[in-house]
Amino acid sequence: MTITDIIDYVRGLGGVLVLSPAEGSAHPEISWGDTFFYYAPDGEVPTTTQPFATIVTKNYPGDELSRLDRPGAYRVNIAAGTQALRDHTTAGTDPSVPDTVHAHPLYAAAGWLAVVDPAERTADTLRELLRTAHERARQRYERRA
Template identity: 55%
Template sequence: MSIEDIIEYVDRLPGVLILRPQPGDGTPNIAWGDAFFYYAPDGVVPNGQPFATIVTKDYPDDTRSRLDTPGTFRVNIHAGATEFAAVTGHNPRMQPTRDVDPSTPDLLLAHPVYGHLAWVAVVNPAERTTDRVLELLASAYRAARARHDHRIDPAST
């Protein structure tokens, strides 16, 4: 599964805004080459976090996935507590019982920095994780859409 495969899948979901920072667009250069997925039917970046991201390099506080290795990227998905527990086998606020190398390709696990906030991650998703990654992206999208709709009309939930 490539970065473009993931972006094409998410782009087909109604109301999604995809940000792809690049040189000259005013974004910090650390974000260039990455992708950020928001539910934003009006096309305006909402306040708050995206529902998923793709990162293509290490960030200063996030180096354990070794994303500076050529050809390496990581998909990050806000799974929510229930999906997070289904993927990892533990509550987001609890420490895992085993230490897993977050640079292992094609392995869904707690995000190495934001796992406690119910984010999951996978480096270079492939045969083992593709279907589950797509399911999690769809679930994160639905949750982001529900949050948006609730902000617009609190009686909608």
């Protein structure tokens, strides 16, 4: 799966705002080149919630275990919830192994999962997790409305 494949898939779930900060934008430089997915049917970046999924293309400070400093490496992060975390991960796995569903190196306790360089083995599971995260975000949005 390419980054474009993932962005197109998530955009097709409906009500999704895709934020892709670029060089020179008003967003923090560390975010340039990454992608953030919000459930925002009004098209406005929510101020009271986090994205339900992200694609990061580099290591962030304190988050180097996925080894995104390798050429072309990226990680999809998904807030699919603690049940999905239990259903799809195994404790103690190396979070830098590509095409494997892992507990997010920093945010697993909040129900976040991660896939480095998703490909054929994780494609269906990744889509399922993204649908779950989207649905959870939609439900939160509707409760707050």
